[in-house]
Amino acid sequence: MPDATAKTNLHFATLGIQMGMLSKEQVILAFTKCRLDNSKTLAQILFDQKALTEEQAGALLTAVTTHIQKEGDLDKALASLPQIKVLQSDLERLGDQDIQATQEFQDIQATQEFHDIQATQGFQDIQATRDFVDQKGKTQGLVDTKLTSQPTHASPFQTSGQAPVTKDRFEKQQFFDAGNLGELFFAKDTELNRSVVTKYIKSERANEALTQALFLLEGEVTGALEHPNIVPVYGLGKDSQGNHFYAMRYIRGRKLTKAIEEYQAIPASEAGKKQKFLIGLLQNFQAVCHAIGFAHTKGVLHCDIKPDNIMVGDFGEVFVVDWGLVVVYGEAAKPVPANKKSFSTLDVSQVQPYFPSDSAVSGLHQNQGGDRQAVGGTPAYMAPEQLQATMQEDVSLLGPAADIYALGGTLFQILTGKPPHLSKKNPNEKMGAFHKRILQGDFTRPREWTPNVPKPLEAIVLKAMSLEPGARYASAKDLAEEVNRWLADEPVLADRETLLEKSRRWARKNRTAVAIGAVLLVSLAVGGMGFGFITQGFNEKLSISEKEARDSAVVADTERARAEIKEKEAQTNLVLAEEQHSIAVANEKLAKRRERAAIEAVKQYGKAVSDNPELKNRPELESLRKDLLKEPIRFFKELSDQLRSEKNTTPESLHSLAKGLVELAYLTDEIGDWEDAIGSYKQAIELRESLVKTAPSNTGFQDELAGSQNNLGALFHKTGKVREAQGCYKKALAILETLGKIDPTNTTFSQSLAGGHNNLANLYIEMGSMKDAENSYQKALTIREFLAKANPSDPELQEDLAGSFNNLGILNHQSGRLKEAEENYQKVLSVLKPLAIGNPNNFRIPKAMSDCYNNLGLLFGDTSRLKDAEESYKKAITIRESLVNSNPSNIEFQNDLGSSYNTLGLLFSDTSRVKDAEEIHKKAITIREALAKSNPNNTGFQNNLGSSYNALGFLYFQTGRSKEAEESLLKAVTIRETLAKPSPNNTGFQNNLVDSHSKLGQLYSKAGRVNEAEKSFQKAVSIREVQAKSEPTNTEFQHLLANSNNDLGMVYRKSGRVKEAEESFQKAVTNRESMVKSDPSNPEFQNVLANSHYNLGNLFFHSGRMKDAEDRYKKALDIWIRLKIQLPNNTYIANRIANSRIILCESLLIQVGTQASQLQETQAAFLKLVAADPKNPDFLNPLGAILYRLKDYPNAMANFEKARSLKKPMDGEDPFALAFMAMTYKQLKKPTEAVDYLKKCREVLKKETHSTNLSYQVLLKEAETVVNSKD
Known part of the structure; x- marks a missing residue:
């Protein structure tokens, strides 16, 4: 065999031993056969000699591939296995040249790192602590089975009675976990030089006979269940100190619970990542099902299946652990008494059961001939019959169906992140009520917890968790196959699909067909062509018959034939007419199904593209994103055009057209074609208004109309068309208020109504209408307080309530009602803090908390509580930095962090911490420049960048760095002019631009660049005049205009242009007199009017116009004296009075x-002033x-x-x-x-x-x- 093959075989064998799937003896024997017959791989030989089943071999080959991919290549994978040296030493004795070819690895010792090692856990109960083991059992000695390096098992299912005492093979090392009965330690297998885990009986229970029997039973069962997904046991017995233990595989990985938490934490915006993670979890779940199914064939029930007892390894392995509550049934246990009802759904005659050793028999239940009374389990996942068995101490009630129920509960938690028996309505319910719900099969359905759980997967859970055991899946294997159907996008047997769901599945599997779905919609139009062709065929047949009749000269037969043909033709025409109608109806239904499937497919495609964070947040992909969205836009446009051309005015057709137009509006909005989007929304609204008119009692039509009005209002709002936005929001509210009266218990209607009031309030603030804004916020708060109180366990409603408190806090702050503002902000935190603890994966909650801390910082800064302000800002920054680190592609979190940096920078500026201020302002600019660049159409991001440049520029101005100040302020002006010009009614944009012009004017004025200063202040005044003219009664606009006139007057006075200065100051006086007239009791209005008189007095004084100066000073002094009576402790007023007296005195004395x-x-x-301050x-x-x-x-x-x-x-x-x-x-x-x-x-x-x-x-x-x- 070539060197690469030898390395592959060695890797396969070593990993098999490490995973507990192979013994060293089996590997040595296989290598011997491999040397004699090199036509087969080592895996094939191990399979032939029955060392591995086909399933085990496949699992091991998968693990080998995964390991190589993880390490990078085969050599690195071999080097990472510390056991290789031991195995090579044994194989070298075989004289195998191929093995000797791998000598390069014999000196490599890989470093083992302890990851999140999780092994078997003790018994856990989320509801209460229970004692599972009854202490009445008879004392019975445990056979000493100290382990040696030789196999000690007489059969795969029984332990031997004795073994010779030798040096401990497993050296106990570090403790890492404990359960109810046992303790877990890291250990070293000295024979195979590998890390293992050993489990010992707790010292305080080590002498209990029943505990010993239960422990031995757990070890025997786990060791007997040789399956790739059940943690392998390497040995069972006593160590040299006489302590009972068993050794098992050292699992490098984590609990399934942790993996589920990671999955649930993935935001919905990362749909692709979330789907991929779910598929992996479901594949893990299938492996668990197969392991439990295998155990059932051995007559073994786990009885404590839950995510905490499932381990997911680093190399794709999945193990079921903690068999401490195992129940043996069927032939392996004593017969169930005839008078006991059995819940078993498995044919016991087909199992090859595990038989406990004599030492472990007493660990069986009492009605099986043992000493155990308790059944036990974790109620959060426990089947009703298992809870009943636990209460009655009757194991005969249990069968495989109980484990299948718990498997369903595990799938429940994968999908929702919640244990299956957790109550949504009453999470703190008492134990009695909790048990009653379990026995009645009363639990919250998965989609009630998490609405986006796929319906077929929910159906699988509900079937597996059926109240009656016989209604559940017949086996764990059937459950695994059902999940596999969903993964393969096949119909799930437990779920009855609707036509629309079938169409969607058809659309996913036939994407090409979906792409031309619009073409299929014309099938109705061509449906009538069939009859014409068929009739033509019959006419041709008739002509042929006539010719044959003439040729034969049998006229009578021809006439008879003609009559018969005509009769048949008439009959055929009737049949064809009926068939044509049936075909037309079928075609219509097919077309509608295909239409719905195509619409849904294209809708989902468009949403996926528009929401994709990579496409959305990377500027270089913006053109690609727009191109990808053009296809669904074209589809919906053609769909809308076709539906219009059909002139079908049925409600169903109009409803479909309106939905298509809404989708078209949404997508065109996404690519920035706002005028087209507005047009589509308007057409949809027109259609929906007609639907409401024809069916006024259809609340669904009304709700959709309100939604369209609200969407159009939001688009108008976003594009600066505030008047149009106001009209749409009010129309939406009118509809929603009507719906609320029709169905006051409908939570959805109430939520929408509160949201509508909130939207309108936000708009009012931008328009400067603070009273209207507060009124709308209060209406939203009233609704949300009622909903939150009625639904205390609904986190979404609690979040909405916190949002209303926050909005009111902001408004109170802006209106100068600082105490009320702080109270509302504290209410926000009182709602959100407990909510965050109960919903750790909900990123909206920490985001809202950071918003509140930021707002509190602003409030504390305005009330000179500077230490509190800094502390609040830093709390917000800590949360927001964490959110950005966890979600680096989330632009909203980045934007929030930039805002926190900016506000803290402003605080540092106000407290003269110049270096700190500059540093943190630059951090804000770094974030905001990136956001503005990647989102050029997002006016909010552009506005924020302008604010940061403005703040940094003013900091430079205050510290005398004129050149840098001018650069930053000019950048701010450029950005703000770009925003303000197309949005003349956007008060925020206009105010920001004025602020930048004014700061730039101050800079120029101080530098003696009077002409440039005048131009900057004149621009500010021009904007303010437009605002004040648009709303003459708006005191805020009058106040801002007066400020700008005052600034301009100061520059004119400095440049010696007395006439122009007087005009500007007089305009400020006129503006402020108007303010006082509208609200005479407002002390601030009185004060600023006095200041304007004072400024005019100074101008006259410096111009030598003593009489005019005296007149103005007296007017100012009169106002401040009245204010002193109203505000006796106000030091500012007292100082202004004193200053006025001084300057008035000078004006008198100079004359x-x-x-x-x-x-x-x-x-x-x-004399009074001197007496007070000598x-x-x-x-x-x-x-x-x-x-x-x-x-x-x-x-x-x-x-x-x-x-x-x-x-x-x-x-x-x-x-x-x-x-x-x-x-x-x-x-x-x-x-x-x-x-x-x-x-x-x-x-x-x-x-x-x-x-x-x-x-x-x-x-x-x-x-x-x-x-x-x-x-």
Whole structure:
């Protein structure tokens, strides 16, 4: 044999030994025969010598192939097997040259890594702890069976009584698990140099005779069941310390439970991956069925089948483990008493039973001649008769049907992720109620837990879990074959398919036919052609008969023949007419079936393409995605055109046409052809309105119409057509409210109604209509609170409730009702936290929690709870990073993470943590740039990227990095202009653009680039004017317009364009007066109006218009004094009052000749200010100036000098105080000091900040006159 063949044989043999399917002796014998007859492979020889069955050989060959694929090639696979060296040493003695050719592997020792090793577990009960073993059993010694390297079994089914004591073959190593009776340890097989697992009786129960018998029975049974899918036992007996144990294969893998959890965690968006995983699980399940079926042929029931007792190996192996509750029945056990009912559905005469050894007999049940009383099992998977047997301690009630029920329960959990007997209505039910449900066969159907479970698979589960054992599958093999039918896309016997389901299956198997399905729809149109051709044939026959009659000259016979032919023709025509009608009806039915099949197939194809994450999220595949969607779009377009051309106005035909148009709209929306999508939705709505009109009592038609209106509204909303969206949403709500009145108990209608209110509220927010938004959110909340309370175990309804609390929290926050906002956010978390624990595979829940933490962070930031804000943002980031890592192709999770980075960056900016802010803003931009690039039509992603550039640009501006600031802000403006231009009614887009223009204007203004600053602020004002004009009563728009006018006024004032500045400031005053008029009690409106008067006063003051300045300052001061009464503890208002008094005082004092009464009134006000804050130079200097005007020069100078002594080094010089000090020194006869302070005043006024202030120039001239005057 060539070298490669020798290596293949060695690999096959070594893996067979490792898997427990072959003994070393069998392999050596096979290699000996292989050397003598090299025409056969080692596998064939092992099969011939009955060392392997055909099934075992096939399973081993599959494992060999899988192992080679996993390791990369044959050599690496050989190198990974540590047992190879031992086997080679034995084979070398044969003198086999082919074996010697593999010497290169004899020194390789592969490193074994412990993976998630899972072996047999103890008895588990999800409901309660039970003692399965009764302690009344008679003490009976266990035969000592210490193991040697020689076979000790007299037969495949019986253990020997004694074995010589030698050194322990199995060296116990590390403990790793324990059950009710046993403990599991990693161990080493010193004979074959392999890792194994040994199971020992727990020390505290080691001396119990019944426990020993049960343990021996478990070991014997497991060892006797030689099947590829039952964990092999290598030895059974006592170690050198006298401890009972048995050794079994070391399984590198995990429990089926873990595999099921992985499957259930795959999101629906990854349909291909999920389907592939399901197929693998079902194939594993089939292997389990075959193992249990094999055990049944040996007269053995497992009695504890569940995912926790099924192991899935790393190389495709599947093992049934933990036979600790085994029940032996049939010939192997004592006869069942005649008065006991047997639930067995297996023909016991056909089994080749396992017979327990004498030492293990006492482990049988009492009514089988043993000492065991309990039956046991795990109630979550237990058949009704098994629970009854456990309660009555009567094993005679059990048969193979009990295991088949548990297999059905295992399939149930594969499909739903839930144990079969878990109650959906009452997950915390009491034990009595739980047992009652099991005995009655009352459990939640799979599709009630998980609606997308394939109906045929649910039918298989329901048949396997039938209440009556006789109604279940006759054998585990039958159950496996039934699953195989579904995998092969064949009809499942347990499921009665509808015509539509058959059509779908036909469509899947005949994809070519489906591709031309539209052509089949014309079959009705050509159905009438058949009769014409047939009639033509009869006419031809008649002509032939006439010719023959003339040729024979038998006229009478011809006439008679003609009459007979006419009669037959008439009869034939009648028959053909009937046949034609039947054919037409059949053709119509066939066409409709094919039509439905084709529609469904193309619909599923289109959905698969549109939802595929690879096609959706990779920009380089965008054109491919659009091309793939063109075919289903063409199909639905042609279908719609044909249905219209038929002019069939029956409800069925109109309904089909509407469905086709909806599918067409959905797909055209997916490729960005929004106008076509809108057109299709409108046509569908028109048809559905006509259906509702013709059948007003059909709630299904009404529900579909509401759905179409809602879909069209969402499309309008997405494309910025908010008015149209509002109309559609309201129409949908009107229909849904009517449906709710018709059927108030219909949860679906109520959910849709709440969703409709929620959609409308979101739209109102974008329109700036906050009161309307809150009203709609409250309506949604009322409905969702009722639904959640009525259905506490429904996670979807609980999620909806949390969503309503979150929406209201956001709205409260935006409206300044911060306490209510925090309360609503906390309610969100109180709903979601327990929901997350009960639904670990539901990604929507942690996503919603992260949203809430992010919102809480924003709220805490706005209330200066900065530590709490940072903590909340970081909690959101932790969750969102985890979601992105688990779902790297999910763009929604990536978008959320980008938002969290952005908000934390803003917080760092506000707290002057510049480096941290810059770093995390750049993280946000990295994510958002990728999303925007791969989704160019997604306005949300583009908008978010603009926000990040805007935030980073403003950070650079605040830290003096002007060039970088300008670059980022210009990027933000470019993006936001692109979004705002086609969406003039989208308030969010327009506001964002104004914000970027304003920040850019501030940057230019600070840099002295006045012209560019003016242009930026003018653009902002233009947008605000359009908004305010569209809704004159909208105070938010008026407020924003006033802000923009104020910004523009500031730039005009800085550039010396006083007239334009005055116009802008006056517009701001007008805007804010309108706001106050609409809501006079709003303190914020009052405050901003005062600010506008104050700004105008400053402009007049700097322009030397003292009277006008005085007038404006007084107006501002009057407003703030009223607000101080309303808000006595508001420090901002108090500061504004003080500042107003100061500047008003200056405006009065600069005017020479102000009346003494005014001066005395002002003096009184400042004496109060100084008394409240005696060390404030800003109060002392004006008081000194007042005293100067009142000619109290000594006290005036005292205040000036005190103010200068309190002045801080970083404080600038005040030209107002300097001028009055110069004049006061002159009056106090100190000319030198007067000249010095006059000089200082001139120098200060030369600076840019004061050079344009005409009021100070007036005061300087007065001071020069006074100082230079002759005494």
